[in-house]
Amino acid sequence: MMKFKSPPVNSLSLEFLTEFSISLEKLENDRACRGVIITSAVPKIFSSGLDITEMCGKNVEHYAEFWRAVQELWLRLYGSNMVTVAAVNGSSPAGGCLVALSCDYRIMAENPKFSIGLNEAQLGIVAPFWFKDTFVNVVGHRVAERSLQLGSLHPAPEAHKLGLVDELVPEEKLMEKAAAVMAQWLALPDHARQLTKTMMRKAVLDRLVAHREEDIKNFITFVSKESIQKSLRMYMEMLKKRKS
């Protein structure tokens, strides 16, 4: 099991992303490890998504390094040979939602105060194409189109209805249920399961691999715009005020 523990909100900073990728790589190479449950040690938050401070007022090299780390994590997680189960025990916007979407199965605490979604549009930014591809593979084209345009954060019951999460359970049963799901998936022969997973996900993984440098350039161009920097600063101000 892997527990996100980066208070206050498990934001995916460059450091966090790098550690996460390294941990995944180690587990991937550990033949004794066949599956991983991803959950949060921080109350009420699964992950708040990409760390906005990494995208604000930094130089081009930093943006490139950060974005490559985001790509790297997704390539490893979405393409993992392990069984990956997300035990979503709190809210999970943007990059946090991507982490959940990249797993094989999503269980969420049935608390309507917890929400999940790719809400980038709310911040004035656009989810990259591979966030979108991952989302479409889970919920289909129409649900994704509407949800992405509105930047919706779906409360747990709605997320379940849309197919964004596979199952809701009371919060205190979440880990028990995740373990049961893991056992069910591990009962399958690894090799056949892995080849099947690859068959389902390869097209979308290959698309980022083929356009990786271009995607980094796009990110840098986008995030370097003064209008975007302004949006992000305003958003951070708002978050700071909320906290205090």
Next chain:
Amino acid sequence: MMKFKSPPVNSLSLEFLTEFSISLEKLENDRACRGVIITSAVPKIFSSGLDITEMCGKNVEHYAEFWRAVQELWLRLYGSNMVTVAAVNGSSPAGGCLVALSCDYRIMAENPKFSIGLNEAQLGIVAPFWFKDTFVNVVGHRVAERSLQLGSLHPAPEAHKLGLVDELVPEEKLMEKAAAVMAQWLALPDHARQLTKTMMRKAVLDRLVAHREEDIKNFITFVSKESIQKSLRMYMEMLKKRKS
């Protein structure tokens, strides 16, 4: 707001299509206009679809001009930067359904006498690939395959169940609801919403752009066949008899 008003049934004639495209273009270029609600001023009919008289007994140049106008409207509407909401206040077969499918959101009067669908197969003709692509993006492959093969016209409740429309409301609340939905969509920052929409729809739009002339040729070949002309004449006779 844009109200179709071409009695008796809002059929999409060459003239109507041309005016519709020009109006859309004007709104698109008017920076004060960020969204459009499409509805009908004709009772019980949203739009009866392409005007069959334009496809019957005319010459090749006319067919080409007509078909280019159909393509043009769809390219403008499906690719619009504005928020587009269809307030479907009556039946909406074939081309009328395409107009609704091309919007960002579809609200329909919950009257089971109103139906909507791509019913081309019932007339012995085939919906073009870009009608199909637009339909699949809304309802998914399976629902589209079955509905297109059967040329189904779905009563409002069924259309809602299949995801062909997003919401049903009592007829008298339709415009109020459309305005509320529009307000919700306009609350998003334009730029991020537009880029997201483009990301979702570009593949399908590009496909027609790449095959536009070929698609016109196909239409001309198809519609020029004596068997098709006969089907269309029989269909028009039937409509005339019904009216009288």
Next chain:
Amino acid sequence: MMKFKSPPVNSLSLEFLTEFSISLEKLENDRACRGVIITSAVPKIFSSGLDITEMCGKNVEHYAEFWRAVQELWLRLYGSNMVTVAAVNGSSPAGGCLVALSCDYRIMAENPKFSIGLNEAQLGIVAPFWFKDTFVNVVGHRVAERSLQLGSLHPAPEAHKLGLVDELVPEEKLMEKAAAVMAQWLALPDHARQLTKTMMRKAVLDRLVAHREEDIKNFITFVSKESIQKSLRMYMEMLKKRKS
């Protein structure tokens, strides 16, 4: 109507596949025949899928011949110009499920003891890409990904809920219902219906046609592996024990 009658379990042996393809070809060329209902004359089993004895302990030439026959059947059935209705009156794993998925409409006896699914992963093997493509076209990407990875056999009510079958009816009403569905589909003009079907299925059919020899080679390589042979032998032993 076509009734599978190859006791004990209608497994798709080389002989059975060849006869099935020839029968389909004859019907296809018979202009008086516009549709076919596929069902089973064997109680409780629609079809048990590919005959494992054809994949076990045989030589490379045999594997190639067998796999080409599987491809041939699917190309004929999924691409059929006739209306094809599956009346699934028993369990239908793996290749049996593929036959049902390749029809235009699936009706299943509402007996929860009957199950259907592409359960290859349970046997340690992988469904080929065109099984997957056919499945995704029916149930969408997410349901297919989960079901294929788990090698799930879905009891009839669950299969209906997932969209794997279109309708459940009491077993004694199955043929009556299949005939009614056939009548509904045959009410459409053949030509428009066939062109529409081709438009929906061509991409997936073309993909196998383009990669047919490669797919045969992959099958041979895979099935010739000692580990796979061992899995299949164990599975056959288990089936034998169950029977006795």
